[in-house]
Amino acid sequence: MTATRFDLSPQYDPHAVERPLYRRWVERGVFTARVDSPKPPYVIVIPPPNVTAVLHMGQGLNNVTQDVLIRFERMRGREALWLPGTDHAGIATQNVVERIIATEGKSRFDLGREAFVARVWAFVKETGATILEQLKVIGASCDWTRTRFTLDPAYSRAVRDVFVTLWEEGLIYRGHRVIHWCPRCLTALSDEEAESKDIDGKLYFIRYHVEGGPKPYLTVATTRPETMLGDTAVAVNPKDPRHRGFVGKVARVPIIDLPVPIIADEAVEPGFGTGFVKVTPAHDATDFEIGLRHKLEMPLVMTEDGRMEHPTRVPKTLADLDRFDAREKIVDMLKERGLLEKVEPHRHAVRHCYRCDTVVEPRLSDQWFVKMKPLAQPALEAYRTGAIRLVPERWGATYEHWMENIRDWNISRQLWWGHRIPVFTCTKCVPPRQWADREDPKACPECGGPVEQDPDVLDTWFSSWLWPFATLGWPDETPDLKRFYPGHTLVTAPEILFFWVARMIMAGYHFRADRPFATVYLHGTVRDTQHRKMSKSLGNGIDPLDVVGKFGADALRWTTIAGVSLGSDLILDPNDLETTFAPGRNFANKLWNIGRFILAQLPERVQSISNLDPSRLALADRWILGQAYKTIVAATEHLEAFRLDEAAKTCFEFAWSDLADWYVEAVKPRLAAAASPSAAAQRAPAASGDAAAAQAVLVFCFDTVLRLLHPVVPFITEELWQKLPGRQPEDLLAVAAWPTVPAALPKLRADFEFARVQEAISKIRAIRAEYRVAPKTRVAATIKPRTELIRAAFDGERDTIVRLAQLSELQFDGGLRGTGAHAVLADGSEVFVALSDAIDVQQECRRLSGELTRLEQQLAGLAAKLTNQQFVARAPAEVVAKEREKERAWRDQRQVLADKLKSLGCS
RNA sequence: GGGCGAAUAGCUCAGUUGGUUCAGAGCGCCUGCCUUACACGCAGGAAGUCGGGGGUUCGAAUCCCUCUUCGCCCACCA
Numbered sequence: 001m002t003a004t005r006f007d008l009s010p011q012y013d014p015h016a017v018e019r020p021l022y023r024r025w026v027e028r029g030v031f032t033a034r035v036d037s038p039k040p041p042y043v044i045v046i047p048p049p050n051v052t053a054v055l056h057m058g059q060g061l062n063n064v065t066q067d068v069l070i071r072f073e074r075m076r077g078r079e080a081l082w083l084p085g086t087d088h089a090g091i092a093t094q095n096v097v098e099r100i101i102a103t104e105g106k107s108r109f110d111l112g113r114e115a116f117v118a119r120v121w122a123f124v125k126e127t128g129a130t131i132l133e134q135l136k137v138i139g140a141s142c143d144w145t146r147t148r149f150t151l152d153p154a155y156s157r158a159v160r161d162v163f164v165t166l167w168e169e170g171l172i173y174r175g176h177r178v179i180h181w182c183p184r185c186l187t188a189l190s191d192e193e194a195e196s197k198d199i200d201g202k203l204y205f206i207r208y209h210v211e212g213g214p215k216p217y218l219t220v221a222t223t224r225p226e227t228m229l230g231d232t233a234v235a236v237n238p239k240d241p242r243h244r245g246f247v248g249k250v251a252r253v254p255i256i257d258l259p260v261p262i263i264a265d266e267a268v269e270p271g272f273g274t275g276f277v278k279v280t281p282a283h284d285a286t287d288f289e290i291g292l293r294h295k296l297e298m299p300l301v302m303t304e305d306g307r308m309e310h311p312t313r314v315p316k317t318l319a320d321l322d323r324f325d326a327r328e329k330i331v332d333m334l335k336e337r338g339l340l341e342k343v344e345p346h347r348h349a350v351r352h353c354y355r356c357d358t359v360v361e362p363r364l365s366d367q368w369f370v371k372m373k374p375l376a377q378p379a380l381e382a383y384r385t386g387a388i389r390l391v392p393e394r395w396g397a398t399y400e401h402w403m404e405n406i407r408d409w410n411i412s413r414q415l416w417w418g419h420r421i422p423v424f425t426c427t428k429c430v431p432p433r434q435w436a437d438r439e440d441p442k443a444c445p446e447c448g449g450p451v452e453q454d455p456d457v458l459d460t461w462f463s464s465w466l467w468p469f470a471t472l473g474w475p476d477e478t479p480d481l482k483r484f485y486p487g488h489t490l491v492t493a494p495e496i497l498f499f500w501v502a503r504m505i506m507a508g509y510h511f512r513a514d515r516p517f518a519t520v521y522l523h524g525t526v527r528d529t530q531h532r533k534m535s536k537s538l539g540n541g542i543d544p545l546d547v548v549g550k551f552g553a554d555a556l557r558w559t560t561i562a563g564v565s566l567g568s569d570l571i572l573d574p575n576d577l578e579t580t581f582a583p584g585r586n587f588a589n590k591l592w593n594i595g596r597f598i599l600a601q602l603p604e605r606v607q608s609i610s611n612l613d614p615s616r617l618a619l620a621d622r623w624i625l626g627q628a629y630k631t632i633v634a635a636t637e638h639l640e641a642f643r644l645d646e647a648a649k650t651c652f653e654f655a656w657s658d659l660a661d662w663y664v665e666a667v668k669p670r671l672a673a674a675a676s677p678s679a680a681a682q683r684a685p686a687a688s689g690d691a692a693a694a695q696a697v698l699v700f701c702f703d704t705v706l707r708l709l710h711p712v713v714p715f716i717t718e719e720l721w722q723k724l725p726g727r728q729p730e731d732l733l734a735v736a737a738w739p740t741v742p743a744a745l746p747k748l749r750a751d752f753e754f755a756r757v758q759e760a761i762s763k764i765r766a767i768r769a770e771y772r773v774a775p776k777t778r779v780a781a782t783i784k785p786r787t788e789l790i791r792a793a794f795d796g797e798r799d800t801i802v803r804l805a806q807l808s809e810l811q812f813d814g815g816l817r818g819t820g821a822h823a824v825l826a827d828g829s830e831v832f833v834a835l836s837d838a839i840d841v842q843q844e845c846r847r848l849s850g851e852l853t854r855l856e857q858q859l860a861g862l863a864a865k866l867t868n869q870q871f872v873a874r875a876p877a878e879v880v881a882k883e884r885e886k887e888r889a890w891r892d893q894r895q896v897l898a899d900k901l902k903s904l905g906c907s
Numbered sequence: 908g909g910g911c912g913a914a915u916a917g918c919u920c921a922g923u924u925g926g927u928u929c930a931g932a933g934c935g936c937c938u939g940c941c942u943u944a945c946a947c948g949c950a951g952g953a954a955g956u957c958g959g960g961g962g963u964u965c966g967a968a969u970c971c972c973u974c975u976u977c978g979c980c981c982a983c984c985a
Binding site for chain 1: 910911912918919920921922923924926927928933935944945947948949950951964965966977978979980982983984
């Protein structure tokens with residue numbers, strides 16, 4: 001009696017199941033980590049997306065990866081916490097809102113600071129949760145009860161505490177130096193925020209008149225003629241023999257005819273350009289250093305937004321011109337005066353603002369800095385001792401290099417959106433008293449005078465670097481903090497290794513005296529087929545939600561996991577979503593239909609395989625169980641090693657190639673026989689394997705593979721798993737146990753025999769193609785096993801073979817005549833194929849003995865190596881040990897082969 | 908200028924410590940099938956001297972050297 005207990009459509013419809021399932025997971029609280037749970041914790045903190053962000057494929061890859069790991073560990077019995085949230089993203093968010101008010105014809109200065117910040121808050125409150133909602137669509141199993149925002153009051157308190165603590169430790173200082181300045185965002189940037197890009201520029205060779213020198217003029221080479229107006233010296237290398245006579249003389253800056261000294265400084269590279277360098281201390285970091293050494297004047301000749309301006313140095317014709325317009329104009333003026341010697345094309349690195357891509361202007365200013373060396377030391381140590389591991393390892397070198405050469409961090413931003421710097425100045429005290437404070441002071445504690453707060457805000461990364469503990473309630477010793485710090489895995493892109501990851505590690509050790517996580521998994525970048533990074537500006541992006549709409553969330557997840565190996569880039573074709581995402585959709589559909597078939601075959605009650613008498617297992621049963629166990633082991637190992645693609649593919653193969661293509665087809669005759677006993681009675685009785693056993697095995701295998709696949713494709717697996725027999729309404733796959741292999745694994749020993757069955761069937765199927773046999777032709781064939789082993793295998797599988805042969809459009813009648821297959825062709829002629837080849841013992845003997853021979857050769861080679869004194873003496877001990885281990889393994893293998901040959905009766 | 912990575916079938920990529928199962932997968936292509944789970948499917952098939960060259964080894968897609976091409980990161984030659 002086959003009760004069709006579920007009426008399922010032939011095609012899986014992701015849209016019908018995804019949202020309701022997600023709601024159930026959330027309602028049942030399966031994503032919520034419990035503080036009082038006895039389970040060992042497993043913690044991932046999300047790389048918080050910008051509040052204004054909308055989901056793109058890069059975040060899709062990032063978050064699906066995290067979700068796979070967190071779901072895996074949750075099923076393995078860990079108290080899994082995936083902590084979500086968003087970043088206020090200072091410049092980025094301020095830019096977005098500024099653009100919006102620009103459409104109203106206003107600037108932030110029109111609104112004023114308070115009103116502008118209120119406006120940003122309103123914007124954030126309105127649209128800020130967009131990306132988090134989108135994460136739910138792709139199935140992210142975040143603990144939404146713990147969602148955080150880097151500008152939450154509690155979080156802000158942590159940021160402020162950190163600032164004041166560093167201040168108290170003397171690690172924060174006011175620096176007067178040349179920093180990266182974005183003339184569009186009107187703020188300072190850190191070194192990391194000013195990205196180098198190679199630009200095809202020009203090198204201008206400009207003559208400066210010299211008074212009383214060996215020659216009447218000298219020539220400097222510069223890529224930025226406009227900075228000439230800020231020159232306060234010309235420098236040469238003291239060791240440069242060509243220009244010795246010039247040092248101490250005076251050069252005249254063209255156009256403004258300003259006298260500047262010619263000085264000697266080691267920083268000048270004699271090999272570059274002419275050996276003469278114009279020195280502009282206020283607009284170049286190197287020149288600033290030279291300026292310090294030679295006590296030069298340091299005039300700024302540009303406004304904050306990059307226009308030329310200086311009371312004496314900028315002539316009227318150039319005043320107020322944008323720096324690039326000024327460059328052209330100055331070049332023209334030099335040409336007119338015959339002072340432009342030549343212009344050469346010159347490719348060089350130019351810093352750009354990482355938020356708006358504007359060319360950064362080096363600018364002398366006062367900023368707050370953090371001394372990084374003391375913080376970097378433990379973070380470097382942690383990596384070297386293995387307390388923190390990078391995956392893939394190759395990033396370790398980059399990390400070490402950055403840490404070793406770390407530079408102080410400019411943390412002040414001339415923005416309004418962000419954490420206001422808690423530095424206060426008394427305007428009454430003399431000298432002015434300045435201090436950092438955890439609370440807003442109402443008056444100067446010294447003199448009771450009025451107090452002013454620093455107008456700037458902190459770098460957005462100055463709050464994100466606290467993410468792993470500030471989200472858990474730090475600086476208070478909350479239960480969450482005690483339980484969920486330190487965390488375990490951080491999943492992110494290498495781009496923010498320095499911005500974020502390295503700094504989190506430093507903060508973790510400095511403020512918690514412990515690592516924030518043990519493993520940093522660095523995944524690749526999402527690119528198009530031309531290997532260009534997907535981006536809005538290039539228009540080569542793929543909208544993950546569009547993909548979910550077309551193919552389902554599982555399809556999106558499948559491609560991002562199965563399509564990318566550890567640490568490599570994910571190449572997707574935005575112009576062909578079908579090719580890119582259909583495999584996942586097709587696989588989900590395959591699972592759906594396997595489920596549909598199995599469910600239709602099941603009686604009310606299905607036995608558990610653990611209660612099944614092993615003697616009731618047919619060859620195919622034993623084989624598929626063996627495959628299932630292998631898959632459990634492989635998938636688990638791969639996930640543990642972050643080989644997510646391998647884990648996914650292993651399960652895919654088991655589900656599709658083993659379970660669906662072979663096993664399901666193989667048990668159909670048995671199931672059919674059980675369904676109609678009268679028909680079965682006419683058949684030869686099966687040697688072993690009854691329908692109930694097949695049902696038990698089917699359920700076990702399907703249940704197992706659904707569990708294994710759940711982290712990757714949670715929706716389809718949950719939907720099907722709940723339909724399996726014996727499920728209670730409250731059962732959820734999301735918190736079901738991860739499969740394990742029984743400690744006492746039953747001896748299945750079916751590989752060899754079933755491989756012979758598969759081989760025989762392939763042989764029969766091949767008849768069609770080879771002889772162009774018309775479909776449905778009846779083929780008579782006899783499989784003539786020559787050993788007991790194979791005979792036993794085939795006797796039990798006669799129905800199976802008939803059935804499987806049918807899949808190639810052949811009517812194979814179980815084999816009665818002759819020793820081969822024989823088919824009647826369309827024209828009435830007959831063909832005959834010797835099927836015995838497929839299972840020919842002699843052939844098998846030849847194959848096996850060939851293998852044995854090769855193995856013997858290998859063993860001989862290895863033995864030679866191992867007896868070679870030089871090798872043993874010089875190779876590292878572990879290599880030698882490994883070779884010995886290999887030798888042992890091969891000897892075992894040799895024994896296995898020999899046994900097989902013996903059992904086949906080969907000579 | 909330094910460092911790192913990649914190059915395998917038409918496309919996108921696997922291939923873990925060199926060794927039977929290694930030359931693979933998905934898509935695409937060719938042939939035939941609506942076989943009562945699935946045409947988002949089934950069966951069969953074609954297709955690669957593993958970027959070039961050299962080396963180590965009994966044995967190399969895998970290790971070493973070198974060249975070519977592409978990509979990334981870092982760097983104050985203006």
